[in-house]
Amino acid sequence: MTLWFLRGLRRGVVTTRYPARPDASARNLPTPPAFRPRALTRQTADQLTSICPSGALSRDGDVLRYDVGRCTACGRCAAQAPHAVATSGAWELAARDRSVLIKTIPIRGGA
Amino acid sequence: MTEPVTTEEKQLRDTIARQFGRSLHIRTLDTGSCAVCEQEIRLLAAPHYDLHRLGFFFTPAPRHADLLLVTGPMIRAFEVAARKTYDAMPGPKVVVATGACALGGVYPQDPFTYGTVDAVLPVDVWIPGCPPSPLALLHGLGVAVGRLAEKVREVSFTVDDDSERSVSSP
Numbered sequence: 001m002t003l004w005f006l007r008g009l010r011r012g013v014v015t016t017r018y019p020a021r022p023d024a025s026a027r028n029l030p031t032p033p034a035f036r037p038r039a040l041t042r043q044t045a046d047q048l049t050s051i052c053p054s055g056a057l058s059r060d061g062d063v064l065r066y067d068v069g070r071c072t073a074c075g076r077c078a079a080q081a082p083h084a085v086a087t088s089g090a091w092e093l094a095a096r097d098r099s100v101l102i103k104t105i106p107i108r109g110g111a
Numbered sequence: 112m113t114e115p116v117t118t119e120e121k122q123l124r125d126t127i128a129r130q131f132g133r134s135l136h137i138r139t140l141d142t143g144s145c146a147v148c149e150q151e152i153r154l155l156a157a158p159h160y161d162l163h164r165l166g167f168f169f170t171p172a173p174r175h176a177d178l179l180l181v182t183g184p185m186i187r188a189f190e191v192a193a194r195k196t197y198d199a200m201p202g203p204k205v206v207v208a209t210g211a212c213a214l215g216g217v218y219p220q221d222p223f224t225y226g227t228v229d230a231v232l233p234v235d236v237w238i239p240g241c242p243p244s245p246l247a248l249l250h251g252l253g254v255a256v257g258r259l260a261e262k263v264r265e266v267s268f269t270v271d272d273d274s275e276r277s278v279s280s281p
Contacts, residue, residue, distance in 0.1 A: 015161045054216035070216030072241030092262045093239045094251035
């Protein structure tokens with residue numbers, strides 16, 4: 001923020017260059033979770049499914065279904081299971097097809 | 112919106128993209144959102160994001176609008192107004208559902224809402240996020256007019272245990 005302000009004062013331009021150039025402030029955005037399949041067990045997946053406030057997660061056998069569209073990036077799954085959930089850093093999430101936003105995460109950690 | 116099948120369909124898509132390419136008027140429609148999406152949309156017009164430089168403009172009249180930017184979970188009381196707004200827009204028109212509410216995340220079971228925008232309106236582009244940041248909205252608008260590529264198709268939302276913090280492709 002400070003750097004952004006000083007750069008703006010120096011150059012006199014505050015407007016972002018996005019989409020022609022990447023925007024540095026995008027690093028600070030809250031982003032949806034990314035899962036570690038090998039650290040993810042069926043029990044952890046059920047736990048995460050039950051605490052997800054927007055119903056973005058559901059388990060189907062050895063597959064965790066993750067609906068990016070429903071996710072509010074609240075970070076509760078990452079707080080519950082920090083060994084299995086990280087932040088994805090992806091924020092350009094717009095899709096022309098709703099089914100593109102539903103991701104299947106393999107569960108490789110066993111029960 | 113699915114992938115184009117025939118060459119006529121592709122030509123039509125290209126024509127629409129060209130017509131929308133330089134000047135696009137946006138009508139925002141709040142179907143019961145908490146107004147944080149509106150705050151982010153309002154920021155698009157602020158100097159830092161400055162969406163006018165890209166040829167996007169806000170309009171209060173649906174009859175002047177090319178793109179309907181819908182927020183909120185589509186409360187049932189608003190259905191008639193939403194349909195009237197959509198019908199009043201001249202074609203070709205694009206409907207963009209914005210935010211987790213509009214995509215079915217926050218009120219899927221609420222009896223007073225439809226839960227998703229596409230229960231009432233034919234949605235062309237979905238922008239996730241709660242709220243989607245102005246940068247994400249800019250990307251979504253770029254996707255809607257065919258100027259930017261959708262990137263979420265390649266993101267698998269899994270992390271390899273070996274390479275920390277990197278999002279691997281499928």
